[in-house]
Amino acid sequence: GGTWKRLTYGGTVAVTNGDFRVRSLNIVMRDVNGTMQLDAARDSLRGSFRAWSGDGTSQRIAVNGGIRYTDRRNPTFDVTLYARSFRAMNIPTLATLDVSTGSDSLRFTGSLRYPSLAGTVIVDRGAIYLPERDVARKQVIELRGEEVASIADANAGFNQAASSDVVRRLRLGGVRVNFGEDVWLRTRSSATKIKLGGSLNVTNAYDADTVATATRARTGLGDWPFALEGQLNASRGYYTLDLSPAPVRREF
Numbered sequence: 001g002g003t004w005k006r007l008t009y010g011g012t013v014a015v016t017n018g019d020f021r022v023r024s025l026n027i028v029m030r031d032v033n034g035t036m037q038l039d040a041a042r043d044s045l046r047g048s049f050r051a052w053s054g055d056g057t058s059q060r061i062a063v064n065g066g067i068r069y070t071d072r073r074n075p076t077f078d079v080t081l082y083a084r085s086f087r088a089m090n091i092p093t094l095a096t097l098d099v100s101t102g103s104d105s106l107r108f109t110g111s112l113r114y115p116s117l118a119g120t121v122i123v124d125r126g127a128i129y130l131p132e133r134d135v136a137r138k139q140v141i142e143l144r145g146e147e148v149a150s151i152a153d154a155n156a157g158f159n160q161a162a163s164s165d166v167v168r169r170l171r172l173g174g175v176r177v178n179f180g181e182d183v184w185l186r187t188r189s190s191a192t193k194i195k196l197g198g199s200l201n202v203t204n205a206y207d208a209d210t211v212a213t214a215t216r217a218r219t220g221l222g223d224w225p226f227a228l229e230g231q232l233n234a235s236r237g238y239y240t241l242d243l244s245p246a247p248v249r250r251e252f
Contacts, residue, residue, distance in 0.1 A: 010040030013066060020051070026090045027053045029061075041151075043070045054087030061086045065108070074111050081106040085124050093187070095127035102178075115166055118173035130192060151170035165243065175202040194237030200230035 018032040034049035046066040052059050053054030082105045102120030110116040136235045177200045186193040205227045238251040 008040035008043065009038045012037050015049075025088065026092075029053050031057065034063075042068070044068045052086070053144055054085065059087055059098060073192045074104055074113050076111045076209060077108065077115075079108040081108070081119075083121075089126075094131065095126060095128045097128075097183075098124045100124050102176075106175075110171070112166065113169065114171070115169060116171045116173055117175055120178060122178045123183050124180045127184045127186050128196070130185060130187050165221045170204055172202055172204055176200065177202060177228070184237070185234070191240040192238070194234045194239065196232050197235055198232040200228045200232070203227045203229060 013036045014034055015034045020029045020032050021027075022029065029051040030053065032049070034047065034053040036045060036047040038045050044066060048062070048064045050060065050062040052061070060083070062082045063079060064082075065077065067075050067079075069075035081101065083099055083101045085098045085100055087097075088099045089095050100122045102122060104119050106117065106119035108115065108117050135228065166187045179197050179199065181197075183194055183196045186198050203226070234252075237251060238249055240249045
């Protein structure tokens with residue numbers, strides 16, 4: 001409806017019991033159910049979505065919220081994301097991760113020009129994979145920002161989304177990533193397995209405060225917009241060094 005100069009949109013769109021593959025994360029969302037309602041009189045959209053990914057229906061995600069587009073150039077939004085042990089990533093060369101949200105969920109609010117994200121993500125269980133050759137040649141295992149960014153660049157769809165203008169402007173209000181009791185840094189073989197723990201703050205690398213405090217160097221990181229601050233602990237585990245005349249396994 002509306003006029004030629006300002007069209008309006010109304011109606012309802014629904015999805016029932018669908019499956020959806022996210023190729024960049026190598027996961028399949030199953031039993032996808034959702035509705036989207038457009039209100040032409042209020043220039044608004046309300047929607048809800050739920051699905052699961054992983055080994056069973058208890059590994060679920062739900063998204064609820066709305067968008068108001070009275071100002072077509074700067075719509076406002078209030079969207080909440082809830083997850084419980086949801087299989088968020090399953091990339092054999094990078095990581096397999098099941099995640100939950102904290103009691104406050106994740107909340108995406110603000111406007112297109114001034115978006116904001118707040119909340120806590122908990123990595124319940126999973127593995128972050130190291131290349132076998134890196135473990136074999138190093139006595140000290142390092143996971144540098146440049147290496148993480150280069151892996152992210154290889155996943156084009158994920159990296160393109162992360163480099164969008166909205167993400168660049170995103171203000172992060174106390175977003176944290178907490179590691180649970182079953183998260184490991186390991187190789188695909190049994191050569192290395194190290195338990196990780198701790199908590200990280202997520203900041204936006206394009207934020208003026210982040211750049212000013214030099215929490216992250218931009219050199220060589222392409223368009224990857226996020227920085228991590230904090231400390232991870234390696235509480236126990238083992239790794240194998242390919243030394244002559246025979247490999248050496250070290251435990252701690």
